[in-house]
Amino acid sequence: MKPLLEIKDAVKTIYNDDDNLNILNNINLTINPKDFLVVLGTNGAGKSTLLDAITGTNQLTSGKILLNGDDITSENLAKRSRHISRVYQDPKSGTAPRMTVAENLLLAKRRGLPRRLRLRKLNDHMEEFQKLISNLPTLDNRLNTFTEKLSGGQRQTLSFLMAIIQKPELLLLDEHTAALDPQTSKDLMELTSRIILEKELTCMMITHDLSDAMKYGNRLIVLKKGEIILDLNQEEKNKLTEADLLQYF
Amino acid sequence: MSLIVSTISQGFIWSIMAIGLFITFRILDFPDMTVEGSFPLGAVTAVSLIQSGHSTLYSLLIAFLFGCLAGFATAFLYAKLNVPILLAGILTMTALYSINLRILGKANMSLTKSTNIFNQFGLDKLPTNFNGIVLGIIIIALIIFLLIIFLNTEKGQAVIATGDNETMAASLGINTTVMKFIGLMVSNGIVALTGGLIAQQNGFADVNMGIGVIVIGLSAIIIGEVIYPDVPLSVRLMTIVIGSIVYRLILMIVLLLGFNTNDLKLISAIILALCLALPTIRAQFLKTLRNGVKTK
Numbered sequence: 117m118k119p120l121l122e123i124k125d126a127v128k129t130i131y132n133d134d135d136n137l138n139i140l141n142n143i144n145l146t147i148n149p150k151d152f153l154v155v156l157g158t159n160g161a162g163k164s165t166l167l168d169a170i171t172g173t174n175q176l177t178s179g180k181i182l183l184n185g186d187d188i189t190s191e192n193l194a195k196r197s198r199h200i201s202r203v204y205q206d207p208k209s210g211t212a213p214r215m216t217v218a219e220n221l222l223l224a225k226r227r228g229l230p231r232r233l234r235l236r237k238l239n240d241h242m243e244e245f246q247k248l249i250s251n252l253p254t255l256d257n258r259l260n261t262f263t264e265k266l267s268g269g270q271r272q273t274l275s276f277l278m279a280i281i282q283k284p285e286l287l288l289l290d291e292h293t294a295a296l297d298p299q300t301s302k303d304l305m306e307l308t309s310r311i312i313l314e315k316e317l318t319c320m321m322i323t324h325d326l327s328d329a330m331k332y333g334n335r336l337i338v339l340k341k342g343e344i345i346l347d348l349n350q351e352e353k354n355k356l357t358e359a360d361l362l363q364y365f
Numbered sequence: 366m367s368l369i370v371s372t373i374s375q376g377f378i379w380s381i382m383a384i385g386l387f388i389t390f391r392i393l394d395f396p397d398m399t400v401e402g403s404f405p406l407g408a409v410t411a412v413s414l415i416q417s418g419h420s421t422l423y424s425l426l427i428a429f430l431f432g433c434l435a436g437f438a439t440a441f442l443y444a445k446l447n448v449p450i451l452l453a454g455i456l457t458m459t460a461l462y463s464i465n466l467r468i469l470g471k472a473n474m475s476l477t478k479s480t481n482i483f484n485q486f487g488l489d490k491l492p493t494n495f496n497g498i499v500l501g502i503i504i505i506a507l508i509i510f511l512l513i514i515f516l517n518t519e520k521g522q523a524v525i526a527t528g529d530n531e532t533m534a535a536s537l538g539i540n541t542t543v544m545k546f547i548g549l550m551v552s553n554g555i556v557a558l559t560g561g562l563i564a565q566q567n568g569f570a571d572v573n574m575g576i577g578v579i580v581i582g583l584s585a586i587i588i589g590e591v592i593y594p595d596v597p598l599s600v601r602l603m604t605i606v607i608g609s610i611v612y613r614l615i616l617m618i619v620l621l622l623g624f625n626t627n628d629l630k631l632i633s634a635i636i637l638a639l640c641l642a643l644p645t646i647r648a649q650f651l652k653t654l655r656n657g658v659k660t661k
Contacts, residue, residue: 171536173535173536193535193536193538194535194538194539194540195538197536197537197538198538201536202536204532208530209530209532209533210530210533210536211530211533212525212526212529212530212533212534213529213530214525214529215522215525215526215529219522222522223522223523223526223534223537223539224537226519226537226538227537227538228537228538229538231519231520231522231523231539232518232519232520233515233518233519233520234518234519235514235517235518235519236517236518236519236522278537
């Protein structure tokens with residue numbers, strides 16, 4: 117199987133006056149199509165830096181990133197967004213507050229495409245958007261609501277829908293349920309899992325929740341001080357318990 | 366009566382500048398000090414061109430384009446060279462002072478030619494001061510119409526998204542740098558156009574006429590928002606016109622009460638400060654009222 121994403125010898129260094137710090141220390145990682153990779157690690161392990169490097173928000177100090185075999189290491193965020201979408205931890209990071217739910221979805225519908233000087237066609241997409249949110253009680257009938265009026269859970273659900281409305285080749289979830297209350301977090305995680313399976317998405321999800329890490333995904337890696345210290349496939353993962361995982365922190 | 370009509374006429378014309386300022390202040394969500402330089406830039410450009418024999422419409426077109434260039438300079442400093450926006454605006458504004466002096470050749474110049482846009486195209490047949498109102502309405506309608514159309518295009522939505530949440534906009538592949546350039550250029554173009562109009566209405570251009578215009582523009586925007594809160598974007602553009610007229614009427618009343626005209630800038634700043642503080646004052650008042658009811 118041809119890998120979807122290959123990270124080769126990735127290093128990200130922060131230069132200080134007295135000491136240089138490798139946030140990512142020679143990371144090598146391959147993600148295959150339809151992988152649902154869960155990433156665990158303590159704070160400062162380099163998880164978000166790794167996602168930043170994949171999206172192009174932050175460039176690597178050295179190393180390569182290949183998507184479908186093409187070297188995208190020097191491509192900027194805008195170019196990579198055609199293939200890669202991301203949901204952030206903070207519900208406020210993924211939506212435009214003074215735009216309506218429908219307007220946000222329309223923006224996401226053209227993810228990675230050039231924005232032309234032609235009238236947007238919001239009404240043409242309303243039926244599709246309505247269908248998308250119809251099974252979500254929290255967002256139903258809220259297409260014309262300004263996003264700033266939504267709760268954190270509703271905004272995060274919208275961020276997730278925006279990330280998948282135009283099927284991404286790679287979906288990155290950066291602790292996307294961490295800022296939510298337990299019930300909302302559980303609901304969003306279930307929605308995430310269902311849609312990933314339905315749409316056969318390739319996904320990389322950072323989480324601090326060990327039970328979520330055990331329950332979801334078909335692969336698990338643990339990062340520590342910028343290095344991958346554990347890489348398990350589904351079979352290996354099934355043999356572990358949460359207590360076993362704890363020893364890696 | 367004539368004073369009120371004159372004040373309303375001023376309100377209409379100045380609201381055009383406030384609409385330009387709205388693009389940066391409310392849509393892109395940052396304050397742009399460039400306007401204090403681009404406003405006189407438009408004025409000196411229009412007066413110089415008219416004095417050298419060009420038509421009034423041509424002078425306004427060039428004033429608009431020069432304003433766009435001023436916006437480009439600020440956008441370059443801010444979006445390309447990462448200079449903080451306040452500093453970028455102040456730098457351009459300072460540089461424009463010398464450029465304005467170069468264009469005009471001196472600190473101020475009167476329009477000795479009798480023709481200006483306020484007495485052309487049949488506007489001179491209107492009663493005194495109504496020419497400003499009619500011309501203002503025509504230009505405002507045109508600018509608001511074009512802005513609404515633009516903001517409903519894919520590019521316009523990208524500009525709004527950039528101001529609303531830059532991280533999100535960038536992650537959706539929107540080139541936020543280009544959007545900042547577009548916003549700053551259009552904004553300063555409109556502000557310079559207003560400078561050209563005001564110079565023609567007043568009959569002169571002065572390199573110092575930009576001092577305090579940002580306060581005038583912000584007052585119009587804020588007063589409009591206080592009177593009409595929570596309205597859609599297209600309606601908000603219209604509330605700026607109402608805000609501008611109300612602001613001018615407040616100034617007129619203040620002057621009628623006998624205040625010194627030298628204190629005009631001070632009064633302008635106080636009016637804006639009061640408008641900005643009004644939501645907090647209102648919330649405090651309501652809170653006190655509620656607590657009072659509970660105590661009883």
